[in-house]
Each structure stands twice: as structure tokens, then as C-alpha cells.
Amino acid sequence: MSTSAPAASHVASPALVPTLFVSHGAPLFALEPGETGPALTRWGQGLRAQFPDLRGVVVMSPHWMSRTPQVMTGAQPATWHDFGGFPPALYQLQYPAPGEPALAQEVLSLLQAAGVPAQGDAQRPFDHGAWVALMHLFPQADLPVVQVALPVGAGPAEVYAMGAALRGLRSQGVLVLGSGSMTHNLAEFFGGAREPAPYVIEFSRWIESALARGDVKALLNYRSLAPHAERAHPTEDHFLPLFFALGAAGDDLHANYLSREVMYSMLAMDAFALQPAA
Secondary structure (H helix, E strand, C coil), rough: CCCCCCCCCCCCCCCCEEEEEECCHHHHHCCCCHHHHHHHHHHHHHHHHCCCCCEEEEEEEEEEEEECEECCCCCCECCCCCCCCCCCHHHHHHCCCCCHHHHHHHHHHHHHHCCCCCCECCCCCEHHHHHHHHHCCCCCCCEEEEEEEEEEECCHHHHHHHHHHHHCCCCCCCEEEECCCCCCHHHCCCCCCCCCCCCHHHHHHHHHHHHHHHHHHHCCCCCHCCHHHHHCCCCCCCCCCCHHHHHCHHHHHHEEEEEEEEECCCECCCCEECCCCC
């Protein structure tokens, strides 16, 4: 009889769900998807095929800003049409995805353990920064969604830390999503131009280059390093969700670009997944 020790068993580590940054554009993106909407839909379909037990989505949007960190805890959030002056058809759209109170509590616990004094909000509806992006990604609206507020006054490092606190959710079938805009100078929205403004391209490709290098330090300091940063983002709110996705990605800095489209000359619609290199 053999007295040798049994061979060690090797248990495969659970696959990590990529993190995702999307530019949600203007509210009309819901009705005028351009090239970006179909690209998001294809990516969402691929993600569901790769992760058939996908548990839910945790999303940060700049259209929910709070003085203290907040997490949506309701079981059935409403769809909020938080804009005015658009065609009536836009106000008829609904995104009836369920909330997930249990996942929301996990998010709260993880943030609090990381020193982020987050609180729950059971009444919070989905703002358009969340539901417009999600209706392209997951049009069936069957995945549970938990929204996290962007704290007023937070900068890139603080938002990165919030994403990093949720990094472990990726091994539990949760997609961490930052929904913002690669460029967002609304003062130029009504300029009438249709060709992409040169500064939009230069800023967007600088970000892509920094991602390709895995240069988190440069990204965190984009305000002083990236070309045209203040013109691309007169205020930071629409760019900060990128750092939520970046923090959750950790070392998985390979950026798989889904879109580089530019709408209305000044809205870069860049969307990319952060995942291990193939």
C-alpha cells in the first residue's frame, strides 16, 4: 500500500467579471444610439454568455451626487426622467430592472470597511446616467442594479478608492460600472459643428494611451497632465466614474475599447472594459 501523500488538488480561482466605463452621452442617446449603443448591446450579450450566472450591476453615475456617500437599497427603483426639453418619446421610456437589497448591503459593508461612511437610500430612483447606459447594455432589464452616489467634493483618488473597496465583488459575478463621459463641455453643445473637435480627440487618445501603459498615477493626475483637460471637463463630475471602474479593476488594466465615437462634435462616447489581457 502506498504511503505517499495524495496529490494536492487545484481549485481554479473564480473568473473575474471585467469592469466597465461607458459614456452615456446626452439623454437622446436612449433614442439615437449611433454606433455606441449597438456596441454596448453586443458587449452585454457577450458578457451574459461568458458569465451566465451574472449576479448584478453596481453603477456610479454623475447624476446622483450626495454630500455623504449613498447606496441605493430599494427593491424596485423607479426610472427618473431627470431632464427637460426633449421629445415626448424619451419620457415614455422605462427601465424596470430590479434593485437588490442584499447586494446593496454588501456594497455598504465593503465601503464602510474601507473607511467610506456610506448610508443606504431606499427611495432613490435610477437617473438617466444609469438607465440610459443600461438600456443599451442589458435591454431585457432583468439584471439587478445597485446605484452608488458620487460624493460631492470627491476627486479621482477618492473615487478610485471607492471602486477598489468593491473589487472583490468581481469574483462574485458582479459588474462594476462607471457611467460618465469621456469629454463633457456642454457650453459647446450647441455650436452646430458635427466633425469631432480636435481637442476631444487629443484628450481621449491621451487617456487611452495612459490606460494602455497601465499608468494609474498619470490617470489620477490627468487634470494637470492630459492635454485640454479643463476644456474637456470644465467640472470633473462626468469623468470621475471612470475612476470607479478603474479602482474596481485593480491590476486588470487591459482596456478593451467598445467605442471611440464622438457625438455633437464635443461628446466623446468612449466605452471600454477593463480586464486581464488575453
